[in-house]
Amino acid sequence: MSVYDLEESKIIEKIISGNYKKVLLQLPDGLKTEVEHLVPKLEKETNASILVWYGTNFGACDLPISVQALGVDLVIAFGHNKYVKDVKGW
């Protein structure tokens, strides 16, 4: 049982209602071990293939857009909220 609210019911509802087929989970280092229970739970409750991003997740600045080439239709990025990029720089 995580001490963090991972919003599992909301995620399941989103996958089912959106009929997503390939879902990628991206987690920061501190939450990576959560995949041990997240993957089987999401696979049991939905018909989607659940994949896990192996690499970094430094923030909402680091979303893995390249997975689109694998046919991933939904990325669930944990541990961050909306990030407003300043296009001019830092």
Place this chain on the structure above:
Amino acid sequence: MVEFMLVPGYFKEKIELSQEVLDRIKCFKKIALFGSVQFITLERVEEQLTELSIKIIAAHGKRTSGKYQLLGCDCFANSFSEDISHADAILYIGDGLFHPKALILAQKKIDVIQFNPRTTEMSVLTQADLEKQLKKYKANLTRYVASKKIGILVSTKTGQQYLKNALLLKEKADKEYFVFVGDTFDFSEMENYPFIECWVNTACPRIGFDDIAHMPKPLININDALDPIQALENVK
């Protein structure tokens, strides 16, 4: 088209400052309060500070969407919605060192008192804790000024793409610049370009502070590369 859903992972338990923290901060009048996204539900902390007649400076990072929220890249004096330099103390709620370090880098004056709600432990981070890092950065700035061949690193990460700034530096034409593109930078790759004397980072600004200790060549951040003389003045 891939869609993205962000799940912050808010801490489920109520966050309440320990007596140790209250004893430490009770002498202050104004405190800048921050937390990482998991730890920004701070109603009880607000109450506790108010009970001690402490004014809260709620200066969140400009790029964040949560009250009190701080990102690791909020490491500059102008990173926040409000000036924090007049605070008597900075109180950071969260775990790890990445975020509180940003607060030291941003103002280099006021200590950061950290409360970890998971362990209920208090710790204090001071400028002295980052002294080695800051000295190394200063040495890198000096080496940048003297270098002739520069490698500029540009990331393809969605929120860290600043090719425009890299090209702005290249346009200066005062040195020979080479622009390198990658996703997550593996710094051992630097060894494949031995002719590069100094590197400039345009991705996450924390690369310029946190990762330089073990790099084979000096590296500085893009904002300082654009005005290295001013940057050297700032670190004096």
